[in-house]
Amino acid sequence: MRLRHIPGSEEAVAQSPYVISGPESYRGRMNELFGNDSPVRIEIGCGKGRFITELAHRDPLADYIGIERYSSVLLHALKKIGDSDAGNLLFLCEDASELEKFFVPGEIDRIYLNFPDPWPKDRHAHRRLTSPGFLAIYRNILKEGGHLEFKTDNEALFDYSLSTLRECGWEIPASTRDLYADDLSEENIATEYEIKFSSRGNPIFRLIAEPDD
Numbered sequence: 001m002r003l004r005h006i007p008g009s010e011e012a013v014a015q016s017p018y019v020i021s022g023p024e025s026y027r028g029r030m031n032e033l034f035g036n037d038s039p040v041r042i043e044i045g046c047g048k049g050r051f052i053t054e055l056a057h058r059d060p061l062a063d064y065i066g067i068e069r070y071s072s073v074l075l076h077a078l079k080k081i082g083d084s085d086a087g088n089l090l091f092l093c094e095d096a097s098e099l100e101k102f103f104v105p106g107e108i109d110r111i112y113l114n115f116p117d118p119w120p121k122d123r124h125a126h127r128r129l130t131s132p133g134f135l136a137i138y139r140n141i142l143k144e145g146g147h148l149e150f151k152t153d154n155e156a157l158f159d160y161s162l163s164t165l166r167e168c169g170w171e172i173p174a175s176t177r178d179l180y181a182d183d184l185s186e187e188n189i190a191t192e193y194e195i196k197f198s199s200r201g202n203p204i205f206r207l208i209a210e211p212d213d
C-alpha cells in the first residue's frame with residue numbers, strides 16, 4: 001500500500017494500551033493479556049483495522065490480535081477501538097515473518113489474511129504472505145483443527161495461493177471466486193480494501209485452508 005508516514009506514530013503506537021509491548025515475554029501465554037482462556041485468533045496485515053475491530057465486537061468469546069507492521073497504518077486501527085471495546089482485542093506492530101517469536105506451536109486458533117500485497121513480480125514471490133515460507137510459520141503456530149481464512153481481489157495471487165497451499169499439504173474445504181455472487185453470508189465482514197474493490201465491481205476471492213496432519 002502507498003504509505004504516508006505519520007510523524008509521532010511510533011511513539012503513539014508504543015504508548016497505546018491496546019498494543020502489546022514486549023510481546024516476546026508473553027510467548028505461549030498470550031491469554032494472560034486478556035485474562036481468560038478463550039481461543040486466540042490473529043489477523044495478519046490488519047491495515048486500518050475495520051475487519052478485526054468488528055469481528056472482536058461481534059464475537060466476545062474469542063480473543064483477537066491484529067498484526068500490522070507499519071505504525072502509521074496501525075494508528076488508524078487504534079482509533080477505531082473506542083466504544084465497542086469488549087476487552088478481547090489487542091494489536092501487535094510487528095512483521096509477520098517474526099510470528100514464531102510471539103507464539104508457541106499450537107497457540108493460535110485461527111488466522112485471517114485479508115487483501116495482502118500481491119507482489120506480482122516473480123522475483124518478489126517470497127514476499128507474498130501465502131508463499132511457502134509463511135505457510136510453514138502459520139502451520140507451526142496453528143493448533144490442531146485451526147484454520148486460515150484468506151480473501152483477495154487479486155486472481156493471480158489467489159491462484160498462486162491455491163497452488164502453494166496444496167503443495168505445502170493444506171486442504172481447502174471451501175473456496176469461491178466471487179464471494180459477492182455466492183450466497184454472501186451475513187457473517188462476512190468487509191475490510192477497507194474489500195469495500196474499495198467490490199464497489200468497483202471486482203470479484204472477491206475467498207478460501208479456507210487447514211493444514212493436513
Ligand code: SAH
Pocket residue numbers: 001044045046047048067068069070073094095096097114115116117191192193194
Ligand atoms: N487487511 C487490510 C489491509 C490490506 S493491505 C484490508 O483488507 O483492508 C495489506 C496490509 O498488510 C498493509 O497494511 C501492510 O502494511 C500489511 N503487511 C504487509 N506485509 C506485512 C507483514 N509481513 N507483516 C505485517 N503486516 C504486513
